[in-house]
Amino acid sequence: MKAPIVCLTLSLLFTPFAVAADAAAGEKLFAATCVACHGAKAEGNPALKAPALAGQQADYLQRQLAQFRGGQRGAKAGDAGGAQMAPMAKSLADDAAVADVAAYLASLPLPQVAASVEGDAAQGSKLYQSKCGACHGGQGEGNPAFSAPRLTAVGDAYLKTQVEHFRSGLRGYDAADRFGKQMKLMAGTVNEDELVDILAHLNSLSAK
Template identity: 45%
Template sequence: MRENKKLAPRQIMFGISLLLVFGFSVAGCGLGSTNAAMRGQELFQNCAPCHQADGSGNPQVGAPNIAGMKAWYVQAQLQKFRAGTRGMHFSDVEGMRMRPMAVSLASDDDVKAVAQYVESLPTVKHAPTLTGDAHAGDNQFHLVCASCHGINGEGNPDLKAPRLAGVDDWYLATQLRKFKAGIRGNNSKDMEGRLMRPMSRVLTDEDAIRNVMAYLDTLNP
């Protein structure tokens, strides 16, 4: 007849230790949420150190206000960074900072998820940081920019032209300068960027840029 053996305390402790080791080993194995909205929020944690948790940006590190930006545009720009068609110019310091962050998104689904999360963030409008002649800027804007970006700067997804109303003036001015200098929009695969370069040259000097910014500051997102 089989003898009924009791487990010794040492064996019990050994068993508990093994379970604990296994538990600790798999504790960090979470693969992230499968829900797209939750996944986007999780991924945005990598963006928050520069763009802030509410997506309102941080001019100190050149991170723009992206809160409420349309998903199609965020997605397109992230894909450009990932492909190296943006953020690969020697003088594009902010672009080069952004590129590895975009590359860290493992899949197209992740790009889509984080872009949708960005769009879901409530829009934030900051006070103007640049001064200029808004009236002159109004004329210039409707002469040059409105045909693609919309009469009220609301953007046009069909032309892949992003919303400008409500976007920080310092950021738009910086990008215009980069387009003018060929720092952005110089890659042959960046079709929209290449289209923007000649447009940016229409704003011939710093005053013209500031005037358009002063006008855009009067628009609401």
């Protein structure tokens, strides 16, 4: 049971929102609200630890935006990135706007993301398959059936920070965020060296 739980929780699963989406409208909203941190093509910004969002699953993006809007994410003191993200998410008018942005991002091709960590990718592959692959897919491609997000082409600095945030309680703190609470527990089962190795493996997949 351990491996599915780890992968399930890293994904922060959620039920897709039943809102019709307009990717063209989402493109305009993204340009007005998000490009300063996430890049013109949603390729991310490692210097800001802003993840690449291009090609990510729409339902996952909707849930994260909803959590920022509702205070289930980004409201904890010490989460500088979350504190920046929360007001941006709240600037979107409603659930329809959230769905539009998510649909636009999901329509974009995967970006090329530079690696910033050096780990043992071969060892990371073993760790990934034992802890993450059941939900996130053997190639880190995500699994829509579980609403488990893609982990490749996101950015290792961002992923590393988020695991650290789960460990410290900056994420997974809200009682309503049941998947985040699971992830908070499971993040503690991976030590720093193992995390870096997993990220190195994901980087190797992103480069293919």
